[in-house]
Structure formats: C-alpha cells, structure tokens
Amino acid sequence: MAVDKNMKVLIVDDYKTMLRIIRNLLRQLGFTNIDEATDGSAALQLLRANGAGGPQGYGLVISDWNMEPMTGLQLLREVRADAKLKGVPFIMVTAESKSENVIAAKEAGVSNYIVKPFNAETLKSKMVSVLGDF
Amino acid sequence: MAATRVDEGLAARLEEIRREKGETIAVAEVAEVVESLLTTMTGDLTADDVQLYKELEGLARYIHAARAEISSINPGEIQSDLLPTAADELDAIVEATEKATNQIMDAAEVLEEVSGDVAPEVADKLSDATTRIYEACTFQDITGQRITKVVRTLKQIEERVDGLVRAFHPAGDDAAAAQPAAEGRAKAAGDTPSDEDLLNGPQSAEDAMKQDDIDALLADFD
CATH class of the missing domain: 1.10.246 (Serum Albumin; Chain A, Domain 1)
Known part of the structure; x- marks a missing residue:
C-alpha cells in the first residue's frame, strides 16, 4: 500500500530550529501536513485530541528524547499504553546515543531511532522502513 | 601534667x-x-x-x-563573578547560534522557493544544496545541548566553591570574601580603567550600546 504523503506528521523537539529543520526536510520529501510540539506533554495532548491513523489522526510521530517536562521516552511509553494511539509509528531523533538509550527506546516500543546529527537520507530511509516505500 | x-x-x-x-x-x-x-x-x-x-x-x-x-x-570572586559571567557567556553563544541558524534557513527557504522558477536541472541542484544546508544547521541543536551540559557542570562547581567560601570565611566575613578582584584592581589604579579592565568581550543584548548611542557619544567629542 502506497504511503499517503498527506498524512499528518507530528514532530516534537524543544529546539525550535530543529523543528524547522525537520519540517523543511519532510517538505522536501513531500510531507507537508505537519504539526509541532516542544515537549512530550504538549505532543500527547495533540495526539489525544487528533488520534492516530485515518484522515484526521497522526500517521507518524518524530520525537526528540531530551525534553522537559515530559521526555520523548515518556511520551513513547504513554503512546504505547494508550489503546487509541499505540499503533502510531514513532521515530526517535536524538543526541542520546548510548546503547542503553537505544535499548530502552526499543523496549518502550520505538519504531526506529535516529542519532543527531543526521542527514536527509537517514531520515528518509528510517521513514521508509517504518511506513513503506515512497 | x-x-x-x-x-x-x-x-x-x-x-x-x-x-x-x-x-x-x-x-x-x-x-x-x-x-x-x-x-x-x-x-x-x-x-x-x-x-x-x-x-x-x-x-x-x-x-x-x-x-x-x-x-x-579568592573563592569569593570565583563564586560571585567568574562563574556567573561564564554561564552568561555560554547562554549568549546558544542565543547567537540560534539566531544565525534561523537566518541561514531563511535564506535557504528563499532558494527553495525560487527553484520552482528555474529549469528542472537547476532546481534539482538548488534542492540538493538546500538539503545540505538544513543538515548542517542541526549543529545548533547539538551545540546547544553540549553548552547546557557545561552550564550544569559550572553550577556544580559553583556549589562546591560555595562550600569552600563558607569553610574559609566565617559568618560576617562574606562581603569581604565576595568582593570582586576587578573592583579592587580598579580602585588601586584610580578612576581610569587599565587596558586589562577594558577587555570584556562582547556584551549581552541588554548591556550592549546601540550604534546610534555610540554615534551620539562620538559626536559629543566633536
């Protein structure tokens, strides 16, 4: 099944410049229906308000880890514990690059993991691995 | 005995x-x-x-x-003057890199916009170039996180120095302990600041004089 590039994507990062970078890279890949949040709790509110999947819900979450008050890992756990949200693809994009971080994220149910700094090709390849080719 | x-x-x-x-x-x-x-x-x-x-x-x-x-x-000077100044300078670096990153991306977004008005092969080159610019801009996030770690370390050092100041300066002696050495130097040299005292580096946005104020000040000498 082809990837719908009109799907809603939620990007979460406490650095506004990083939100802008990811938004621009996604736009270059053809994804323009993008919402932003600057921490896990704000992201969770948007997710609960819009749901996951379908025309109104989010088709992908791309989140940083190190944020306050709610981290990306806490957000991931909340998402996976929520019956209505648990299926949404979730990519972690973070500078946390120790193996224990990757393991913890995997155990929490992350779909894929990108270490900062990253390039557009890495972002695309991880999205393809999660969503399918586009 | x-x-x-x-x-x-x-x-x-x-x-x-x-x-x-x-x-x-x-x-x-x-x-x-x-x-x-x-x-x-x-x-x-x-x-x-x-x-x-x-x-x-x-x-x-x-x-x-x-x-x-x-x-x-003079741990008092380290605690009251040097460490807070270092933390302020690092905060200013984060602010400056964020501003510069946004300006670079403003320019890159303009390039992307005009790529629709040029031949497809030129548009592809522009698109590749702007992608590389966006990728390079991720340095700001990494730099910011590293500096935040340094500021956190400085705060820990400040707490240790605070303990040192308390151990070596009994209550009532705090004001003397915290007196910045720079102030002492200025007093010793009289009202005219030494060349060393004039070397303060870039100022924060609040403290820096605006160009118009500098022009007006220079005009007063004419």
Whole structure:
C-alpha cells in the first residue's frame, strides 16, 4: 500500500530550529501536513485530541528524547499504553546515543531511532522502513 | 601534667562543634582545636608526648598555610563573578547560534522557493544544496545541548566553591570574601580603567550600546 504523503506528521523537539529543520526536510520529501510540539506533554495532548491513523489522526510521530517536562521516552511509553494511539509509528531523533538509550527506546516500543546529527537520507530511509516505500 | 581535666574540656568543645556543624566545620575552628590541644601538653613530657607535640605543631602550621593559600585564590570572586559571567557567556553563544541558524534557513527557504522558477536541472541542484544546508544547521541543536551540559557542570562547581567560601570565611566575613578582584584592581589604579579592565568581550543584548548611542557619544567629542 502506497504511503499517503498527506498524512499528518507530528514532530516534537524543544529546539525550535530543529523543528524547522525537520519540517523543511519532510517538505522536501513531500510531507507537508505537519504539526509541532516542544515537549512530550504538549505532543500527547495533540495526539489525544487528533488520534492516530485515518484522515484526521497522526500517521507518524518524530520525537526528540531530551525534553522537559515530559521526555520523548515518556511520551513513547504513554503512546504505547494508550489503546487509541499505540499503533502510531514513532521515530526517535536524538543526541542520546548510548546503547542503553537505544535499548530502552526499543523496549518502550520505538519504531526506529535516529542519532543527531543526521542527514536527509537517514531520515528518509528510517521513514521508509517504518511506513513503506515512497 | 593536668591533662585529664583539660582533655575533658577539649572533648566537650569537639562535641559541641560536631553537634553544631556536623561534618563540615570552618578551618579556623580546626586550627583553634589543634592549638588548644597543644596548650594541654604541659608539665613533664615523655618522648611520645614530644613527638605528638611536634606532629600537632606541624599540623597547625599546615592548616594556617593552607587557609592563607586558599583565601588568596579568592573563592569569593570565583563564586560571585567568574562563574556567573561564564554561564552568561555560554547562554549568549546558544542565543547567537540560534539566531544565525534561523537566518541561514531563511535564506535557504528563499532558494527553495525560487527553484520552482528555474529549469528542472537547476532546481534539482538548488534542492540538493538546500538539503545540505538544513543538515548542517542541526549543529545548533547539538551545540546547544553540549553548552547546557557545561552550564550544569559550572553550577556544580559553583556549589562546591560555595562550600569552600563558607569553610574559609566565617559568618560576617562574606562581603569581604565576595568582593570582586576587578573592583579592587580598579580602585588601586584610580578612576581610569587599565587596558586589562577594558577587555570584556562582547556584551549581552541588554548591556550592549546601540550604534546610534555610540554615534551620539562620538559626536559629543566633536
């Protein structure tokens, strides 16, 4: 099944410049229906308000880890514990690059993991691995 | 040697200090206790007593010298002036890199917009170039996180220095301890700042003079 590039994507990062970078890279890949949040709790509110999947819900979450008050890992756990949200693809994009971080994220149910700094090709390849080719 | 009675007095003093200060006590009080111990050693002294006396005398001298040396480092200045200034400078770096990153991306987004108006092969090149610019801009996030870690470390150092200042400057001596050395230097040199005092680096946005103010100030000399 082809990837719908009109799907809603939620990007979460406490650095506004990083939100802008990811938004621009996604736009270059053809994804323009993008919402932003600057921490896990704000992201969770948007997710609960819009749901996951379908025309109104989010088709992908791309989140940083190190944020306050709610981290990306806490957000991931909340998402996976929520019956209505648990299926949404979730990519972690973070500078946390120790193996224990990757393991913890995997155990929490992350779909894929990108270490900062990253390039557009890495972002695309991880999205393809999660969503399918586009 | 009436050591027992005096030892009891010393023991009581030590207990009092332990009760009041816990494990952290001012160095001056340690020196005071050592000196008190020395005064207990009167009367006929054995060879062991003499050896102990020498050891204690050496310890007292060491404590006095260490106190003088650490005071001369001026931990008050480190705590009140140098560490906060370093943290402010690092915050200013984060702010400046964020501003620059946004300006770079403003320009890159304009390039992307005009790529629709040019030949497809040129548009592809522009698109590749802007992608590389966006990728390069991720440095700001990494730099910001690293600097945040450094600022956190500085705060920990500040807490340790705070403990040092408390240990070496009894209550009431804090104002003298915190007096910045730069102020002292300026006083010593009179009202005219030295060349060294003029080297302050870039100022924060709040403290920096605007160009118009500088122009007006220069005009006053005409």
